[in-house]
Amino acid sequence: MRAMWKGSIGFGLVNIPVRMYVATEESSIPFVQLDKKTNSRVRYKKVSESTGKELFQEDIVRAYQMGEDYVIVEDADFQKAAPEKIDHLEITQFINEKEIDAVYYEKPYYLEPDKMGAKAYVLLRDALKKENKAALGPLVYHNKEWICLIKPLRKVLVMHRLRFTDEIRSEAGIVVPDTAIKPEELKMASMLIGQLTKPFKPEDYKDTYSEKLMKVIEAKAKGKPTGKPLKVAHNATTVDLMEKLKASLNVKHTKKAS
Structure with a gap:
């Protein structure tokens, strides 16, 4: 390094x-x-607003805008x-x-x-x-x-x-409804947290999305068909919250996180 x-x-x-x-x-x-038409690389240039000419690093200085004016800031500053x-x-x-x-x-x-x-x-x-x-x-x-x-x-x-x-931005403006939670719902959620609590092992977590995407890219480069239909996870409703918590507690959580 x-x-x-x-x-x-x-x-x-x-x-x-x-x-x-x-x-x-x-x-x-x-x-x-x-470029969508030619497949040539898209490059970005630093261009002067007044002349339209491309600028190089040695032509550029730092400045701070105060109103409509600019104050040049040098290394000594x-x-x-x-x-x-x-x-x-x-x-x-x-x-x-x-x-x-x-x-x-x-x-x-x-x-x-x-x-x-x-x-x-x-x-x-x-x-x-x-x-x-x-x-x-x-x-x-x-x-x-x-x-x-x-x-x-x-x-x-x-x-x-x-x-x-x-x-750190303020959380003001984030709307969290003041919803009442039943004691049995809280108890069930605590049981689920306890069931899923285990020592943190960072090696259990990998960027599987990038790995899968790379495989898709490699397959596409070889002209092979890729991809599977995506599954959509809909928003949960609170009507059947207790039933979902009970069902969650009955699930065996043996699969490692990825």
């Missing part, structure tokens, strides 16, 4: 040099766009807003990870220690494990501030980028 960032973690007065790697990758199939220590994540507090709602998690990254910082890295990792805590701190990366959570995962430290509060 290629490191996407090199910097350090501040743990009190201890400085831990680290490299950061993307911890995930998309499982979706990459598609390209073609970003540096003025940067923290005193660049390429540095200073741990500001330790927390119980359960305090953070899942909606705040954005993306995970692996942290690898520099040889000089290996002992301090292991110390932080083992201390977090022992105390069952996670570390929080800010990091400025590519002219954007991140709030980061650091936690141990087996032998490595994983850094999760978190969303800021103002990035």
Whole structure:
């Protein structure tokens, strides 16, 4: 893997040099766009609004729109807003990870220690494990501030980028009817939850849709017929809710999730 960032973690007065790697990758199939008539690739160009000419990266500057005017923002301007220590994540507090709602998690990254910082890295990792805590701190990366959570995962430290509060949209406007639930319905639903509760094994979950779609594409490339009629799942009604719960409890849930 290629490191996407090199910097350090501040743990009190201890400085831990680290490299950061993307911890995930998309499982979706990459598609390209073609001209329907000629099957040639569709390309996108950056064009000047006033001249209509194509622009290259060296011809482009960043700007912020204020009313009808634009303010050109240069590298020096970003540096003025940067923290005193660049390429540095200073741990500001330790927390119980359960305090953070899942909606705040954005993306995970692996942290690898520099040889000089290996002992301090292991110390932080083992201390977090022992105390069952996670570390929080800010990091400025590519002219954007991140709030980061650091936690141990087996032998490595994983850094999760978190969303800021103002990035979470309000649930106001989402209509949830104030419907009365009967005690026996709630009891039956709790029994179903208990029946389906088991330890989480991430290896049990795979992107089967992409696998099946790839098989369809490969078969189509060979000129073979593909596809089966789709089954439509209709919205459930609440009239027969108890009967559906009872029937669900009688179903043997032996098939692994996919």
